[in-house]
Amino acid sequence: MFIATLLASPARADLDRAAVEALRDAWAGSDVRWLNPGIAAEFPLPLLPDNRWEVWEGYQEMGFDLVVQPSEGRRKKMLLADMDSTMIRQECIDELADMAGVGPRVAAITARAMNGELDFEGALIERVGLLKGLPESVIGDVLEKRITFTPGGRELIATMKANGGYAALVSGGFTAFTEAVAAALGFDEHRANTLLAEDGQLTGDVARPILGREAKIAALKEISARLDLAHAEVMAVGDGANDLGMLGLAGAGVALHAKPVVAAQCDIRINHGDLTALLYIQGYAVEDFAA
Secondary structure, three states: OEEEEEEEOOOOOOOOHHHHHHHHHHOOOOOOEEEEOOOEEEEEEOOOOOOHHHHHHHHHHHOEEEEEEEOOOOOOOEEEEOOOOOOEOOOHHHHHHHHOOOHHHHHHHHHHHHOOOOOHHHHHHHHHHOOOOOEOOHHHHHHHHOOOEOOOHHHHHHHHHHOOOEEEEEEEEEHHHHHHHHHHHOOOEEEEEOEEEEOOEEEEEEOOOOOOHHHHHHHHHHHHHHOOOOHHHEEEEEOOHHHHHHHHHOOEEEEEOOOHHHHOOOOEEEOOOOOOHHHHOOOOOHHHOOO
16 A cells, blocks of 8 residues: 655645545546645545656646655654755855855855765865864854754654654764754764864864765664664655655665756655645644644
């Protein structure tokens, strides 16, 4: 059996009964279950539809996300999440670069690296080098004034943990940010790169080894093994090319507002919903959300 889930942006909450029932009827699905009126609904299917991606494109044009997945095992026991442009709305290195007066140059490199056009490690070293001499205190300023959380993150983590889950933040960014974000959102652990500083100023370098695509895969393997979980029991979420390894290895790999090259390689693509979409596709209704 399979489950089809339709999702609207919580800001619009415009998912109507007609849109859901039309798809249910076309795909010979069973009874519709509303997970949150106007935002999320699901129904079971006997078979995986041959035309799901054509239908997905049509619903994308309507402003809705569509996810089809096996019904068995969809509620996961571990969340492995990227940070920049995933759990938070910004790219931390771009914000630091803006404070250093090299914002556009660094942002352009970031965009190419996240789209898979550049080697992640080389791109990170180049960008960090442009931060040399920036006061270390700027990190606190960026955290306080520029970083905002993606809606639904607290609910996602709290609800999965309330149901016995584990949450890990794994970023190609920096520990100075993951530490604060992990604490604020309730992650159980975090991993990232370490910016190097001397005498209160950034040196323009980062500690080795650099955490990139392979390190995120390693984190999934190491943490799931420690918790005695199968990879199928893990949900991973990210947006950039360096996330593709962990997205492919996890039982559910979610491309969240991802770069086109990333989304194209993932079966679960959330372009309109927020992080609560990751709860709805696991079968949680809004009344199941933890505070």
